[in-house]
Amino acid sequence: MQALYAQLLVGLINGSFYALLSLGLAVIFGMLNIINFAHGALYMMGAFVAYFLLNLGGINYWWALIIAPVVVGIFGMILERTMLQWLTGLDHLYGLLLTFGIALIVQGVFQNYFGSSGLPYSIPDQLKGGVNLGFMFLPVYRGWVVIFSLVVCLATWFLIEKTQLGAYLRAATENPTLVRAFGINVPRMITLTYGLGVGLAALAGVLSAPINQVRPLMGADLIIVVFAVVVIGGMGSIMGSIITGFALGVIEGLTKYFYPEASNTVVFVLMVVVLLVKPTGLTGRAA
Amino acid sequence: MKNTISALLLGTALALSVASIASADDKVVKIGVLSDQSGLYADLAGPGSTLAAQMAIEDSGLKAKGWTIDLISGDHQNKPDIGTTIARQWFDVDKVDTVVDVPNSGVALAVNNVVKEKNGVYINSGAATSDLTNAQCSPNTVHWTYDTYMLAHATGQALVKAGGDTWFFLTADYAFGAALERDTTAVVVANGGKVVGGVKHPLNTADFSSFLLQAQASKAKIIGLANAGGDTTNSIKQAAEFGIVKGGQKLAALLLFLTDVKAIGLETAQGLNFTETFYWDLNDNTRAFSKRFSARMKNSAPPTMVQAGVYAGLMHYFKALEALGGNPHDGAKVVAKMKTIPTDDPLFGKGEIEANGRVTHDAYLFEVKKPSESKGPWDFYKLVGTVPGNQAFTPLDKSTCALLKK
Numbered sequence: 001m002q003a004l005y006a007q008l009l010v011g012l013i014n015g016s017f018y019a020l021l022s023l024g025l026a027v028i029f030g031m032l033n034i035i036n037f038a039h040g041a042l043y044m045m046g047a048f049v050a051y052f053l054l055n056l057g058g059i060n061y062w063w064a065l066i067i068a069p070v071v072v073g074i075f076g077m078i079l080e081r082t083m084l085q086w087l088t089g090l091d092h093l094y095g096l097l098l099t100f101g102i103a104l105i106v107q108g109v110f111q112n113y114f115g116s117s118g119l120p121y122s123i124p125d126q127l128k129g130g131v132n133l134g135f136m137f138l139p140v141y142r143g144w145v146v147i148f149s150l151v152v153c154l155a156t157w158f159l160i161e162k163t164q165l166g167a168y169l170r171a172a173t174e175n176p177t178l179v180r181a182f183g184i185n186v187p188r189m190i191t192l193t194y195g196l197g198v199g200l201a202a203l204a205g206v207l208s209a210p211i212n213q214v215r216p217l218m219g220a221d222l223i224i225v226v227f228a229v230v231v232i233g234g235m236g237s238i239m240g241s242i243i244t245g246f247a248l249g250v251i252e253g254l255t256k257y258f259y260p261e262a263s264n265t266v267v268f269v270l271m272v273v274v275l276l277v278k279p280t281g282l283t284g285r286a287a
Numbered sequence: 288m289k290n291t292i293s294a295l296l297l298g299t300a301l302a303l304s305v306a307s308i309a310s311a312d313d314k315v316v317k318i319g320v321l322s323d324q325s326g327l328y329a330d331l332a333g334p335g336s337t338l339a340a341q342m343a344i345e346d347s348g349l350k351a352k353g354w355t356i357d358l359i360s361g362d363h364q365n366k367p368d369i370g371t372t373i374a375r376q377w378f379d380v381d382k383v384d385t386v387v388d389v390p391n392s393g394v395a396l397a398v399n400n401v402v403k404e405k406n407g408v409y410i411n412s413g414a415a416t417s418d419l420t421n422a423q424c425s426p427n428t429v430h431w432t433y434d435t436y437m438l439a440h441a442t443g444q445a446l447v448k449a450g451g452d453t454w455f456f457l458t459a460d461y462a463f464g465a466a467l468e469r470d471t472t473a474v475v476v477a478n479g480g481k482v483v484g485g486v487k488h489p490l491n492t493a494d495f496s497s498f499l500l501q502a503q504a505s506k507a508k509i510i511g512l513a514n515a516g517g518d519t520t521n522s523i524k525q526a527a528e529f530g531i532v533k534g535g536q537k538l539a540a541l542l543l544f545l546t547d548v549k550a551i552g553l554e555t556a557q558g559l560n561f562t563e564t565f566y567w568d569l570n571d572n573t574r575a576f577s578k579r580f581s582a583r584m585k586n587s588a589p590p591t592m593v594q595a596g597v598y599a600g601l602m603h604y605f606k607a608l609e610a611l612g613g614n615p616h617d618g619a620k621v622v623a624k625m626k627t628i629p630t631d632d633p634l635f636g637k638g639e640i641e642a643n644g645r646v647t648h649d650a651y652l653f654e655v656k657k658p659s660e661s662k663g664p665w666d667f668y669k670l671v672g673t674v675p676g677n678q679a680f681t682p683l684d685k686s687t688c689a690l691l692k693k
Contacts, residue, residue, distance in 0.1 A: 003504055010496045115586060117330040117517060120552030123528070130530050136500060139528040211528070212493050213520060213550055217326075221493055256488075256497035261460055263497075264489040 006136035007257045008250055013142045015249020016149035017204055021222065022229040022241040023153055024200035027160065030236035031173050031193045034084060034095035039226070040219025041103040042198050045072045046205025047214045048110065051121050061124040061210070068206045069199035076198030080191050103220070110216035118213025145207050152203065153242045156196075160238055169193060225264075228271040234281025244282060312613025314354040318344075318601070319383040321373060321398065322413065323390055324362035327491055327517040330546040332390040332413040335594040338583055340387060343601035349609065359383070365490070367397035374398045378405040384616060385410065385604060388597050392416035392463035396423055403427050407618040410604060412596030415515070415542060416466040417681060420645040424688035427618040428644045429603075429625060431635075432596030433564050435463070436681045438541050439470035441562035441650050441674050446509055446539050447478040454539075455507035456485030457498050457522055459514035467513040467541055483507045492518055495525045503531055511539045519543060520550045527555045545591045548667045553658040556667075564650050564679075565592035565634055566668050572633035589665050599632040600646075638676045643688035650679040 021043060028036045049071050050064035059067065079102065087094050123141045130139040160166040172179045172186045180186050205219075212218055225248075233244030248267055255266040262269075274282060320340050322332045337360045344356045359381065363370035370389070377383035378401070386402055389395045390413025402409035403425040410429050411419060417436040419428060454475050458464040464487070472482050484505045486498050499522070502510045510531065512522050519540055526538055540547075543561040567577035567589035576598070577589040590598070607624040608614055615621065622644070630638045630646060638648035652672035661667065683691060 003500070006500045006504075007497055010494075010500060013496065014494055111325060113586075115330045115546075115588075116325060116327060116333075117546045118520065118550045120524075120550060120555070122552065122554060130528070137503070137530045137534070139530070141528065142496075211525070213517065213524070215517070218493070221491065253497050257501065260486050260488055260498065264492070 003135075003257065004254075007253045009133075009136065009138065010142075010256075011250035011253025012146050012246060013249070014252060015246035016146050017208060017222070017245075018226055018229050018249050019153050019242050019245025020149050020200055020204040020207070021226040022233065022245045023156055023238065024197040024204075025226065025230050026233070026236055026238055026241035027156065027200070028194055028197035029230070030160075030238065031169055032080075032084070032095075032190055033092065033173075034087070034099065034194075035092055036197065037096055037100040037223070038079070038103040038106065039099075039198075039201050040221075040223030041106040042072055042076060042219070043201040043205040043208075043222065044110065044216060044219035045075065045106065046202025047121070047209040047212075047218060048114075048205075049202065050206040050209045051119055051214045054121065061206070064206050065203065069202040072202035072205075073195040073199035077191050077195040080194040084194065085187065085190075103223075107216050107220060114216055116215065116217060118215035118218075121209040121214050123210040141210060145211070149204070149207065152200070153245075156200065157238050157242060225267050228267045230281075232267075232271050232274045232281060234283040237281065237283045240281065240283030312611065312615050314349075314352075314613055315357075316349075316354065316385070316608065316614050317357045317359070317381065317383045318385045318387060319374075319377045319381070320358065320360040320388050320597070321363055321370060321377075321386050321394075322360065322388045323365050324360070326365050328365070328390045328413070328515070330588075331516060331544040331591045332388055332593045332597075335580075335584060335588065335590060336388040336413070336597045338580065339590060339594040339598040340601055342580065342583075343598045343605070347602060347605035349605055352609075354608075363389070363391070363394050363398075365391050365394060367394045370394035371397045371401050374401040375405075378402075378407055384408060384614060384618070384621075385601075387411075387601060388413045388593070390414055390593060392418075392466060393461050395419065396462060399423060399425055399428055402618065405618075408604065408621050409618075410597075410600035412600055413593045415463050417470060418462075418466060420641075420643040421681065421687045424643045424686075424690055426644075426690060427622055429600065429622060429640055429646060430644055431600040431646045432592055433542075433562075433650070434645070434680065435467040435470045437564075437650055437679045438467060438562055439474045441652060441679060442539060442541055442560065443471045443474040443511075444478060445560065445652060445672070446537070447475055447480045451509035451537055451539070452478075452480035453507045454480060454482045454509045454511050455502045455505040456482065456511045456513050457495070457502060458485055458487050459490050459518055460487040461490055463515065464513045468511070471511055471513065471541060488514070488518070490518065493521060495522045496529065498522075499526055499529050499531060503529065503534065503536065507536065509537050509539050511541055513541055515542045516544070516547065517550075520547045523551050523559070524555055544593070545589065545665065545667065548655055549588075549665070553656060553661055553667065556655045557657045559655045560652065560671070561655075562650050562652055562674075563592045563668075564648060565590075565595040566651065566653065566670075568666065568668070569651070569670070576634060595634045599630075599634045602632050603628070603630050603640075636676075641680075641683060641686075642691055643681075643683070643686050644690075645680050645686075647676040647680045649676050650674040 049068040053059040127141040233240035256263040361373040385408040395414030417434040626640045635648040653668040
């Protein structure tokens with residue numbers, strides 16, 4: 001039983017990354033109608049920016065948490081302005097192919113310079129060590145990841161579902177022409193939204209840097225699972241992607257305990273089941 | 288009449304010379320480096336292995352003696368089907384004579400069959416599985432550098448003897464992990480130890496915390512990491528996070544490469560014990576080679592043992608070709624010749640190729656230095672012991688290779 005609690009907690013930790021990433025994807029899909037396959041590459045860039053800040057500029061983890069999402073977010077906004085915006089109104093497939101191409105290029109460039117085995121990034125001093133919870137030894141850093149990402153997820157949800165700005169955003173997705181008639185700069189808002197989604201990916205990248213290796217392929221390995229999470233949760237649903245992210249982390253953690261060999265397929269099995277039973281995803285509305 | 292006879296003679300002579308060109312040995316060699324060029328083993332083999340092969344061709348001096356040696360490389364992406372497709376194409380279309388490197392035991396075993404079928408030469412340096420020179424041995428295969436038997440015996444035995452008598456395995460769920468766990472278990476049991484449990488994880492896993500918690504709960508004194516590359520570095524880093532080493536359990540990195548230590552960082556890796564057969568800073572010869580090698584590497588990295596093995600294996604291959612006086616394009620014949628010449632190269636020292644294809648050379652027990660002891664960007668290892676070549680690898684009487692039963 002003790003082991004089970006521990007696995008549940010570990011699952012929540014992984015779920016935090018799934019939630020942060022799938023949230024970004026959901027925001028971008030919900031507002032821009034783009035399936036952002038470059039998300040994994042942008043997550044990886046977040047981790048690399050943190051690495052550069054520390055090793056080239058001596059700027060610590062805490063600043064990286066703020067600076068990396070901004071830097072990568074700006075990079076994302078440039079992508080949106082120069083490329084993605086031309087795809088408005090076209091089939092989803094074009095956006096998917098374009099962002100997939102971007103992801104391959106970004107990863108290729110990083111791999112060319114940094115190889116594949118990764119760079120070390122150590123845990124900030126304030127979060128080193130761990131606490132004994134009785135049933136498990138919880139590294140402080142992992143606890144921090146769960147709490148911090150929960151806060152960020154809920155704040156994002158609040159921003160989009162409960163504020164004036166969020167209301168404009170949702171309205172602009174429904175009917176851009178009408179919203180523009182009210183004097184709101186819709187293209188700029190879309191660019192900023194893409195920047196926000198990308199920033200969330202970069203933030204997850206910084207959070208994961210001390211746990212995983214900072215590697216060019218770190219995003220490519222994760223993004224497929226995250227897409228499955230988004231599909232299960234329902235494309236474009238903000239709260240759905242948060243809850244599904246955490247829940248799937250827990251389910252995956254339990255699989256690692258009961259039948260480890262299946263741990264990297266369980267998410268996809270679930271995805272198949274959900275698609276067969278409820279094609280719009282658990283929380284999705286019919287289009 | 289006279290003219291007719293001389294014409295006939297001339298014709299015969301011409302026909303003979305044409306025939307002799309076709310049948311006799313030429314001096315043309317084509318080598319294919321088949322490796323993981325972009326995945327989790329790309330840094331420990333990959334482009335560095337191609338560079339090592341290139342250097343072997345240059346250092347052999349055969350080109351100056353009129354040989355033509357071509358080098359091509361391919362990316363097997365850690366998938367056996369892709370690896371065998373490339374190998375088949377190399378033999379059938381590109382007329383490749385020799386396949387080298389091939390990390391990833393799953394791919395290596397699949398390619399082993401292709402090379403045997405096509406009667407090529409297979410010099411494996413990157414793969415670990417001891418099956419290459421046991422159950423699946425082949426007259427066309429030479430296995431350089433290391434194998435699971437050697438890793439299990441050198442590291443495993445040292446740890447059991449130091450009191451680590453209960454083991455829990457974290458095993459990569461494919462041919463290599465299974466072979467390494469099997470060989471290490473045999474050593475642990477033979478030395479009076481016990482395996483209390485284990486977990487098989489998928490290849491290329493990012494998060495090991497679930498598995499590490501199970502290892503922690505097992506209370507085993509030693510947690511044996513039967514995995515490689517990124518999987519090993521992630522296990523070690525995350526084990527530190529979960530306080531496993533501080534809690535009194537010891538990690539046994541059964542297979543650890545120089546590039547892995549770099550990725551983990553000395554802060555976390557210090558004190559780890561493991562076995563390798565090559566280290567750039569071992570002696571003057573290895574230092575001289577590594578200096579030339581890293582000058583040509585993109586990130587100035589020194590060679591890993593796999594890359595060193597590609598170089599040494601090819602140097603020996605060229606020796607055999609030179610002794611044969613030409614390339615017979617008959618893999619089994621060349622490998623047979625390679626086995627008759629004792630191996631002696633600047634990187635692995637003296638040794639021999641046994642009848643089952645296993646190359647024996649010394650193996651070294653290393654310990655990772657403390658950050659304060661490290662004097663340079665790649666100064667990582669402290670030598671703590673040497674296992675002589677004739678003791679490090681499977682004894683011939685225990686080898687299950689069918690070639691030995693003749």
